[in-house]
Amino acid sequence: MNLVALAGRIQPQDGSLAAARSHAMSVRTRLGKTFALHSAKKIGSHARQTAIHRFSDLDFMVVFRKEEFIWGGRLVSSDTILNKLVTDLGDRYPSTYVRRDVLAASLVFGSSGQSLDVVPAMFLGFTGARPVFQIPDGQGGWLRTSPETHDRHFEIHQERSGNRLRKVSQLLKWWKHARTQPLPIRSFYIDMLLCTGGLGAPVGKTYGGCLEDFFEYLVATECRALLDPCVIAGEISPNDTYAQRETLYRAASFALVHARAASLAEKRRDFLEANRQWDLVFNGNY
16 A cells, blocks of 8 residues: 555545536526525535545635625624525425535435535625635635635645645645544645645655644644645635644644655655554545
8 A cells, every 4th residue: 555546546536526517507497596696616625626525525616796785784793694594495405414514505415424505605796807705714704715716726736746645635625534533624724825935746746744844844844834825815724623623734744744754665665664653644534
């Protein structure tokens, strides 16, 4: 077993992707009957092709017309919009678990445990030639975002890496989920951090070296927020609370120790020991 083989094993499956697209279109049709909608599009890990099998939920941004966000001449709370979404989708899918997530209305279809996260958005304008939207910030307010801008930013770094950056991101997401409780680190944070300061997949660096550098950055910065490299969303936080940051810091510290040990073993050509160390990094799921 090696990291290249692991990256191949965790790719999304065609059947799951097709099912997710079908659910997204069904939700789009339903919401179009209840609300004034402008458009809908896939965003997040699936849009950047950094999703992994079993664990990466489909993020689906539904752009509402402005009148749905305004009441009495004022912008309504994002909590109000999310609650309306949850109620409406719950009525449409009574046998599906529908709940409110931080930024979205989340629907869990079937027994896989994966979900479709419906993110409400309103168009604000353009940055350059790319559209900017506002979406819930998790606290009743609104957050600026531009999925097209961030996706293009990631794609540029993917090309510079010789098309290796996506697999580094997927390995880190597997690290996140390789335990009973996933580590508190956002996929968006992972992807944007990999585009910062040479942390991605520079030509000549192994996948192991890229992971080691990522863990080292988390430890050195104590998992602090990242300034949005596209200068749209302000700061991009890996998680929400101090306790979550502490949990992530401890996990990154442990992973760094064993990633370094794996690297040293590989240099000695002791591949059995290297695999043992990587298995510790991935919590027995290497």
